[in-house]
Amino acid sequence: MRRLPPLTAIEAFVQVARLGSIKAAAEELALSSPALSRRVQSLERFIGKPLFERRHQALRLNDDGERLLSAIAPALDAMTDAVETMTSGAELLRLRLGVLPLFATQRLMPKLPALRRKHPELHLDVDTGGYGVTRLGEGLDAAIVLARDVDPGLYARRLDRNRVHVIGARSLLEGPDPITRPEQLSKLTALVHRDMVETFTAWRAAAGVPELEPLAIDHFDSGTLMLEAAAQGLGVAFMLESHFEAAQDPRLVQLFDLTVESQYSYWFCCRPRALTQRAVRIFHDWLIEALGAEAD
CATH class of the missing domain: 3.40.190.10 (Periplasmic binding protein-like II)
Known part of the structure; x- marks a missing residue:
């Protein structure tokens, strides 16, 4: 049987690779930093090549380290799970x-x-x-x-990865003055999510109307409420394409046939x-x- 490095050295290597820090890994394994460093170094000596790029107090996996981690981490996780299953009284x-x-x-x-x-x-x-x-x-x-x-x-x-759509009530495309041009948004309220605050400004720049100002900008912390507000005619929502497609709400339409990549x-x-x-x-x-x- 071929020799294997100590399991403690493998465990130390995986923890340092995942946490990116000798100190953090040492705390996780209840070891001193020097002791953990020695375990990692013993694995490197066993393999015969370095596994990390050492930069001051930070460690970063090199190409050899990346290959080793991808090969052995799943096996170590499986061993850990097996032991937890055998020793834990709780199954959930x-x-x-x-x-x-x-x-x-x-x-x-x-x-x-x-x-x-x-x-x-x-x-x-x-x-x-x-x-x-x-x-x-x-x-x-x-x-x-x-x-x-x-x-x-x-x-x-x-x-x-997503695109931004301008989503509004279907009624905005009907009637004597349908919304067909971005410039017409100056008469409407823009609905913007608080986690996507730059969506409107990015969209108008990509649409070629960087100076466009809506009637007002209302902020929401709920995408669900934004869609409902748009459906009720309270404004037009600047949201991700996936939000519009998944909603499948017949009251809503995409207002412009523009492809604007989302920053979010x-x-x-x-x-x-x-x-x-x-x-x-x-x-x-x-x-x-x-x-x-x-x-x-």
């Missing part, structure tokens, strides 16, 4: 997930029955209270957020060390597969 796993209501309604809930069938042990505590990123580690294990980008100190995976995307995010939790790993892997997401 629980994930505290922050998610915006519209994403939950349109894209998450319809897929959750498949998750339940695949992982009946996983249960979700769903929180739609907003500010998901700031509450990670303090009330939330993970969050699905709408943002231009995410704090680089967090683990983040982009879930989609949905992201799955969590603190790096949360990926060591089985519930977070299961949900993350399932979500990426279910949405067909592509990372940057």
